[in-house]
Amino acid sequence: MKEQDINPWQTLSSKKIYDNPWISLTEHQVINPGGGKGIYGEVHFKNLAIGVIVLDDANNTWLVGQYRYPLKAYSWEIPEGGGPENIDPLTSAKRELLEETGIEAISWTEIQRIHLSNSVSDETGIIFLAQDLSFGESNPEESEQLIIRKIPFLEAYEMVLTGEITDSLSVAAILKVKITHFNSL
Known part of the structure; x- marks a missing residue:
């Protein structure tokens, strides 16, 4: 075991303070x-x-806009949501994309796994790239009032650079795709 893998914290006791379905x-x-x-x-x-x-195929991407209750602010993001831990993350990704945008994809690539706030939570994010698209009707959840925007990918990248996109999954996804697919642009 490497030195950096040794836990320097000692837990004396633990108490669950709050619990809900999420x-x-x-x-x-x-x-x-x-x-x-x-x-x-x-x-x-x-x-x-x-x-x-x-x-x-024309290097466009889709953003989802919605009001985020905890932030008390509007947020532009890639299509995203939650997926049960006992279900294949790709199945959850396909469901979220179809639900929020009406888009289905033939080609799927997992591009990144990240920890979203590792100082206070254990939340893991999994990001997929979806290509070879077909289009239908979106069917958002009751808690979602969404605006969908189709924009050139490089415009989304600029939105990250200017701070217009701040959602961590979105920032990570857009930067990863910029580096891996558009590095010469």
């Missing part, structure tokens, strides 16, 4: 790496975060 919150009494006693709050996500970046 998240749980646990408070841990700990001794930190410096030897001091303290508490550490941990949010456990009961679903995987799933993101889909769409790319057509």
